[in-house]
Amino acid sequence: VEREVKPYLAAAPGAVARAKALARSLGTPITEAVIAATIERLADCWEDPEAHEGISAFFDKRKPAWA
Numbered sequence: 001v002e003r004e005v006k007p008y009l010a011a012a013p014g015a016v017a018r019a020k021a022l023a024r025s026l027g028t029p030i031t032e033a034v035i036a037a038t039i040e041r042l043a044d045c046w047e048d049p050e051a052h053e054g055i056s057a058f059f060d061k062r063k064p065a066w067a
Contacts, residue, residue, distance in 0.1 A: 010067050014050040 057064035
């Protein structure tokens, strides 16, 4: 069980929460408005401090603060 759960625990908690919220907000049918809102929400994630930490950790070849 631990081996299966480990990758999920290594993910950025805020990113996981946003991904879950985004998935719950999508409905059928997927309209142009839904697509536009999704793009906007995804673009906003790049401005989040958690994203900056994850990107920095990747380039610095270190674990992010949440890991």
